[in-house]
Amino acid sequence: MSDRRxxxxxxxxxxxxxxxxxxxxxxxxxxxxxxxPSTRPTNASKRTRIDSVVSKPVGTKKRKEILYDGDDDDDxxxxxxxxxxxxxxxxxxxxxxxxxxxxxxxxLAKCGHIFCTACIDQYFETVKPQxxxxxxxxxxxxxxxxxTGTMTIDNSKHRLPGFEHDSCGSIRxxxxxxxxxxxxxxxxxxxxxxxxxxxAFLPDNYEGRYVLKLLKKAFELRQIxxxxxxxxxxxxxxxxxxxIHHKTSIHGGVENFGYPxxxxxxxxxxELAAKGIK
Numbered sequence: 001m002s003d004r005r006x007x008x009x010x011x012x013x014x015x016x017x018x019x020x021x022x023x024x025x026x027x028x029x030x031x032x033x034x035x036x037p038s039t040r041p042t043n044a045s046k047r048t049r050i051d052s053v054v055s056k057p058v059g060t061k062k063r064k065e066i067l068y069d070g071d072d073d074d075d076x077x078x079x080x081x082x083x084x085x086x087x088x089x090x091x092x093x094x095x096x097x098x099x100x101x102x103x104x105x106x107x108l109a110k111c112g113h114i115f116c117t118a119c120i121d122q123y124f125e126t127v128k129p130q131x132x133x134x135x136x137x138x139x140x141x142x143x144x145x146x147x148t149g150t151m152t153i154d155n156s157k158h159r160l161p162g163f164e165h166d167s168c169g170s171i172r173x174x175x176x177x178x179x180x181x182x183x184x185x186x187x188x189x190x191x192x193x194x195x196x197x198x199x200a201f202l203p204d205n206y207e208g209r210y211v212l213k214l215l216k217k218a219f220e221l222r223q224i225x226x227x228x229x230x231x232x233x234x235x236x237x238x239x240x241x242x243x244i245h246h247k248t249s250i251h252g253g254v255e256n257f258g259y260p261x262x263x264x265x266x267x268x269x270x271e272l273a274a275k276g277i278k
Contacts, residue, residue: 095119096133111136137276143242144185145222146193149177153212155204160250162260163203170250171202171212175224177239186227193227193237200246207265214272218244223275244271 095102097119104117113133115123123132129139154172163170177195182188202208218224226242229235245268249258272278 097123108136108138110138139276140221141223141276142221143223143226144183145219145225145242146177146180146227146239147222148180149175149219149225149239151175151216151219151224158250160201160203160259162262163205163208167203167205167208169204171204171208173200173202173212173215173246174198175200175219177225182227182237188237191237193239194235196239198246198248200248201250201259202247203265211265211268211272214269214277215244218272218275218277221275221277223277244268244275 093102093105093114094100095116096113097115100116102114102116105114106117106120107114108120108131111131111134113131124130124138128141130137130141152174154174155169156172157169159167160170175196175198177197179195180193182191182193186193202212215224223242224244225239227237228240230238230240245257245264247257247259247261247264249256252258254261254264
């Protein structure tokens with residue numbers, strides 16, 4: 001082969017290679033290729049998961065089918081077989097008091113728990129007006145605080161620690177109980193108990209006066225004190241606090257049942273609410 005033919009052959013090969021490389025380069029203004037029908041994602045197929053759920057009453061099982069349409073949780077649909085829905089409160093027919101099927105079922109208005117009419121009426125009358133399942137209070141709870149006690153209120157210009165700038169002074173509560181004899185509502189009926197005098201303090205501001213109003217109601221319902229064993233001294237047959245905390249000291253902070261204590265008023269309101277006093 002002559003030199004001229006070799007040079008022409010090299011030029012042709014170089015030209016073809018350059019053309020091929022240019023075709024493979026991405027064009028700067030070209031748009032992104034659209035998905036072809038073969039590569040486009042489809043939601044035509046649905047995944048199905050079968051879960052087993054327990055419906056009330058316990059012991060019977062019902063199956064439900066959950067259909068997922070794509071990956072969006074909003075598309076989840078729950079389908080119960082035979083168009084049956086889960087059991088509601090009205091279908092629960094077992095009384096939690098007698099542990100038997102309800103006779104003349106009675107549903108409590110606030111919480112919706114269902115009992116035999118005779119069972120719940122007797123419970124409210126002989127125990128307390130409170131749901132035995134969730135402890136929702138119906139009516140007023142009365143305690144066993146001795147009826148001979150007194151509650152007196154005094155106001156002072158002295159401001160409590162922590163309330164120097166948002167009160168006009170302080171409120172002093174004095175509880176006084178003489179010695180007495182325990183009745184049937186106390187741990188040892190017929191046994192003498194020892195009386196006591198206790199003092200407590202509140203800030204004289206709007207919230208403090210509101211708590212005082214609640215404490216007065218609790219005292220009338222005989223819920224502030226009870227008769228039993230003292231948690232601090234260990235003595236039996238004495239008058240003790242009944243789970244409604246009081247600030248018995250002006251100073252000393254939380255550790256000494258005194259002030260400052262920024263959360264005390266909220267806590268005591270919660271304790272009173274648990275006894276139905278709001």
